[in-house]
Amino acid sequence: MLQQLSWKVGGQQGEGIESTGEIFSMAMNRLGYYLYGYRHFSSRIKGGHTNNKICVRPTQVRTIPDDLDILVAFDQETIDVNYKELTEKSVVLADAKFSPVAPEDCKAPMYIVPFTEVAAELGTSLMKNMVAIGASAALLNLDKAVFQGVVDEIFGKKGQEVVEKNMQAIQQGFETMAEQLGDRLGEWEIAPADGKHRMFMIGNDAIAFGALAAGVRFMAAYPITPASEIMEYMIKKLPLFGGAVIQTEDEIAAATMAIGSNYGGVRAFTASAGPGLSLMMEAIGLSGMTEQPLVIVDTQRGGPSTGLPTKQEQSDLMQMIYGTHGEIPKVVIAPSTGEEAFYDTIQAFNIAEELQLPVIILSDLQLSLGKQTVEPFDYSKVEIRRGKLVENDEIPVAEDKSYFKRFEVTEDGISPRVLPGTEHAIHHVTGVEHDETGKPSEAATNRKAQMDKRLGKLQHINFKEPVYVNAPYEEADILFVGFNSTRGVLEELQQTFIESDIKVNHAHIRLIHPFPVEVMHSLVAKAKKVVVVENNATGQLANIIKMNVGGHDKLVSVTKYDGTPFLPLQLAKQVKELLTDGNI
Amino acid sequence: MLQQLSWKVGGQQGEGIESTGEIFSMAMNRLGYYLYGYRHFSSRIKGGHTNNKICVRPTQVRTIPDDLDILVAFDQETIDVNYKELTEKSVVLADAKFSPVAPEDCKAPMYIVPFTEVAAELGTSLMKNMVAIGASAALLNLDKAVFQGVVDEIFGKKGQEVVEKNMQAIQQGFETMAEQLGDRLGEWEIAPADGKHRMFMIGNDAIAFGALAAGVRFMAAYPITPASEIMEYMIKKLPLFGGAVIQTEDEIAAATMAIGSNYGGVRAFTASAGPGLSLMMEAIGLSGMTEQPLVIVDTQRGGPSTGLPTKQEQSDLMQMIYGTHGEIPKVVIAPSTGEEAFYDTIQAFNIAEELQLPVIILSDLQLSLGKQTVEPFDYSKVEIRRGKLVENDEIPVAEDKSYFKRFEVTEDGISPRVLPGTEHAIHHVTGVEHDETGKPSEAATNRKAQMDKRLGKLQHINFKEPVYVNAPYEEADILFVGFNSTRGVLEELQQTFIESDIKVNHAHIRLIHPFPVEVMHSLVAKAKKVVVVENNATGQLANIIKMNVGGHDKLVSVTKYDGTPFLPLQLAKQVKELLTDGNI
């Protein structure tokens, strides 16, 4: 019985590969398994190889494994591109239609199954994916009833007949496969799950849901991979809450519109990826200078420029902190799981209002688009904090048109915030340096006071758990450090290394800026080597640690920037090589 | 006899203050004095206090002093705003017209001179500035003939009468003043200069001239303070060389147009300040990814956002290095004198072509607009290097439409560059990751090879004198570090400190990125304390040093971000306070 199943389906884009993976996963999800999926796709609409790799476990999983147990192939390319991931224990299920050929050095046996033919006989070859799912079920020895709920849900509105046909396709896939399998039927059965109901979602869903729960009522955005799903979720849901989404003419309009809405008192945000973020730098500066809350999601993808728009990367880190001209306070948050994506998004909106500044939610393609099991969000943990938002009745009537001190230099560094429409609080807002009432001022003393106030706000940040820490050792051989979606692979590695008696601590940075210097200082101090693992070429997080914490001598930067995510075995090897190279 | 004169003229914007300073300086320049001027002005067209402070010396000067010897005031505000800079040895010359009042605690005597009245009597009150210059000449005991050349040049085209009237105004200013001065006539005489002819120019002139000398034939730009003079110079001069300037609709168009021109083989650039740079981030990334040369000038001003557009600041440093999403190789150069501005601009264009990447010339308002004495540029030092630009006859005829390997992975990391129009070198260029011929490619190995090639180019940079070093001590008490226009104030401070037996070395970083790690490492190692002086709030250069070199313990960050430049005495005090505070 497997403790983990690694399943992949592949074929041409636009051929239904996505829905094959989707239906298979949904069924497993409902059985209470934990899932983690990663899609390989290209920046084109139809054609080109795509695949969906899904890891299924009875316990928590947050990474895709290196190897495959089952490969479902709808074309030869799928075999050719993916067979290296197969071991002696794996199996290929290939559609008879394309007369599949297993490469000579393919370690796994191949079963040729007439997916398309069976489907066509049942009425439409479109159902070949259901046949493939049925065949997979035979390997796993799954009762076809497991799929009934999912099929009902997906095809229900098309009528009972369609539902039945699809169930038949699954059934026949199962049977055809069972015949071929003989003894091996159910050989890939997974250890039973707890049967609990959990959510299954992509990171973008978690972020969008978080925004809605945080009280967002307006979004302005421009489509881009891999951020668009956030806008699409809001377009679906905001009308239910009276809110609206404007698809703008560009990202500059999106960011400045979101500023306008926040200025008006409505939580608003935008989401984009690298190219869009590069265009928003001036707007981010405006938010910082005018102390208007602003939340922006950056779903990192392969850069630079248009780069690898459908590939994993974590290379916008430095830009998120330093991309704007001049100096503003700014918060950068990098959740690493679906749960964090949700709760951190809520934190982002709270901090943006409390500190009156731009907050960037950094994600990466793997987190944004990878579909994973997520514990149902806890309503009672949804807290909304709006900071020093002053109501009209708290404000004394202004004398002789004097302006409200919207930018007052206060003891705690946070100025009182009022919304336009407030009777007694008229004031001016400008991106030019200004005095406490918002009037432009070039006076040196005022300038210094306002700069100190703005930059000092970061000291008052109220962010829960800025670093995810799993540090069992007081004196560690290695401290692993990462951010965003490398969380799972590092968790996995920590366990493996600990099992081979290497003392490993793990810190995953959730609050990137302001950098959690103290926590990291002590963790770095406790480690002989600090291995910083990141999906970029220049070791950006490693550099940030050098700048903020030091420890140049013990820092080892492990990078990957070929567009693919880290895999546990591969990474373990990479790290071990560094170890024996005397670097560690 | 003075070893240095500090002279300032002030009044309302739009009142001719600029030309007063200009004429005075030009005359001093022709006498062979070294000059360094700094203008105080506001972001408005007419009205508002403006002043021009000029330091005159028989020897090199690159900073304005704290104090004033002579203050020429055209309005009461000028006295009120500037009198604190006066000492017992200084003097105020005030126009009788506004019935000037010296503040009680003004240390300097005030002479009330009928500037306007005298001018009006001569025909037009506009000439009051000439009268003031004449009065200044009396203090300095200058022969009025000194002004003849300048007046001829400026007013010559308006006819002989105007020239004479202006000379008369100077003469009468001299005489009226002489009468009042009595014994003190010529008390402010400066030690004689060497009489050599040198250039007197603002940093922007030096940059623009450098661009022209580097072979620029096209510029695309959008107006902004304090960069516009660069465009204006090019508009004046490029037509003489067959070239053109396009004033674009925005900075995005400016940067991308410059890329287009460079792609076409013509050296082209753009110049802007913070807000414009923020808008160019995506274009800069495109240049980096497509390996098209691109030179951009960033004349830093007070940020963030619109900030303090007419004030000194050095706060775009981090953005210049890290502003783009994803990872590209990029060069950031920060000249600190007029001479460096010229030669480094030429270096910038050479490097942009040699390494096929974006080069940013970082300036700051003080360097860009401050007018200073500059040694005549040396034609023989103007070297033009275009890197691996391959001509048609060097290329074998392409077979069967195969593309030219424009992005070939070569040993030295630089790919051969060809220009569109070359018969045998058709290829594709894209901001998407691509193979050696420019065709889009998502393959992991190609990706890594291209990334490594691009980022590796920085190792081949051919930049002369990346750090200006004046390090007389093997073991120093202090290493001063700065960039851009703080050069003069640090030179001054180094001398003063050395005179009080503190061992001071000075390093001014000219090549900001790639950071000159080795040079700086050894300089830091040789110093007990490293004092990093910069016009920003967060200590950006200090952070860059921490990241690249380490030395967290000995680093002391001295910042100023109130919009005004560092002054020698003030800075000395600030540093000494840190010393006695036990920080040093």
Added chain:
Amino acid sequence: MVTFKDFRNNVKPNWCPGCGDFSVQAAIQRAAANVGIQPHDLAVISGIGCSGRISGYIHSYGFHGIHGRALPIAQGLKMANKDLHVIASGGDGDGFAIGMGHTIHSIRRNVDITYVVMDNQIYGLTKGQTSPRSAEGFKTKSTPGGAIEPSVQPLELALTSGATFVAQGFSSDIKELTAIIEAGINHKGFSFINVFSPCVTYNKVNTYDWFKEHLTKLSAVEGYDSTNREEAMKVVMETEGLVTGIIYQDENAPSYQEQVPGYAPTPLVDQNLKMSEQEFNALIQDFM
């Protein structure tokens, strides 16, 4: 009763004496008073330029943003609080050079705000470079040989972009301008108002006198029908854009807000941020 004095603050504008922008400011103040807006219910969002300073000179909420982006900020604000009166304003460079994309898309979108362009056919604040509105042949610091691009035609662009309110004023004629801005504020969609606002320092061609000589007033055109788009286009082309008055208005076109599916009838800013547990659970259900 509010009067225009209620919209005066105690800030002295730093425009050059005689600058056309003074009168634009006055007209906005008068129009707001005439419409009966309370100062705190008005927000003026402006761009960067001499003109952009206007938001600091009116006693109301004011937001002086970044160059060319007044319109998106203003729309975001209006979407947040539909009870506010939102006026966006800025220069011709702001709106027609760097901000051109936003101008056209804002017109299309028809969010209920009023946009007042202070058109001086020059870049004032940066000291006299050519603007997209500079006439061909006009000599500026950046075009010493004269501008060689035909100038942008704001009224034509607005009309072809589906504008529901297009007008033009002249800052010398405060009365007409006030009436135009008033109508703009009262218009329920996006009102586009271009105002000739002479720059006395850098534009020595398009002066007050020049405009007085060249402008046609629509009020003087007999039987002019401002509800007819073709007629509007015709008069604009015939006068080469040198016409003042309300050129076109479609009073029946629904505003953007009226058309967004599900958009709340009450201002979003008044909503309770926290959703109910029931709503929350329904959202969770989507992923189970």
Added chain:
Amino acid sequence: MVTFKDFRNNVKPNWCPGCGDFSVQAAIQRAAANVGIQPHDLAVISGIGCSGRISGYIHSYGFHGIHGRALPIAQGLKMANKDLHVIASGGDGDGFAIGMGHTIHSIRRNVDITYVVMDNQIYGLTKGQTSPRSAEGFKTKSTPGGAIEPSVQPLELALTSGATFVAQGFSSDIKELTAIIEAGINHKGFSFINVFSPCVTYNKVNTYDWFKEHLTKLSAVEGYDSTNREEAMKVVMETEGLVTGIIYQDENAPSYQEQVPGYAPTPLVDQNLKMSEQEFNALIQDFM
């Protein structure tokens, strides 16, 4: 003699089968051949989108830039080398959403390049969101209730922006389209060509059949005078933009390059970069 085959390379387009962009590509290839350009003397500069991939599918120099910026890159290139033939191309989102400002200003500027918009009234590459060209009511991923903004009118915009060449084609009619692009290349200023290029995957409304039903061909309009701007405007308004052919051309208008003071008659790229010592010293003299 070059033929269109010389403009074919060995890259297989990744467009969906049936996509309109195939024919646009073919028309550009044919037009270039007809004009007699050598492949290495042509540079195609494209934006980002499905359409933007076109520069990689033509055997010529090609530059696939960033979203919305094909036009400034193309102009910079042409200024650098006036002997090159420069074609800019991209999608409707590329040119009319994010790139709107550049489109209008490029038209005004009249640099001698040819701009081909592949207008499918949708965002293809990002999987089916509304574009500025989507018709009101058109349902997309981002406007499930139907678009509520009037669509951009490219031809009207071009005409009001001082275009010297305005045309529209339909990707099904390769013959007409080829002739249009050919004329565009031969036109000595900026040629603006909008092409209906159906997206078979995400636009199920504006299909090949739909266009065949709705389009009017100018060649069928008797006595149509493409040198008359008013007439052009009229036909565009009457057909609601659903017209193909050369709508307007002013053959006499000088291009930008012809008007820039001092601009060299030979390509800048051929110049010697280094100035003479004499020239250098003269420049120094300015500051002495």
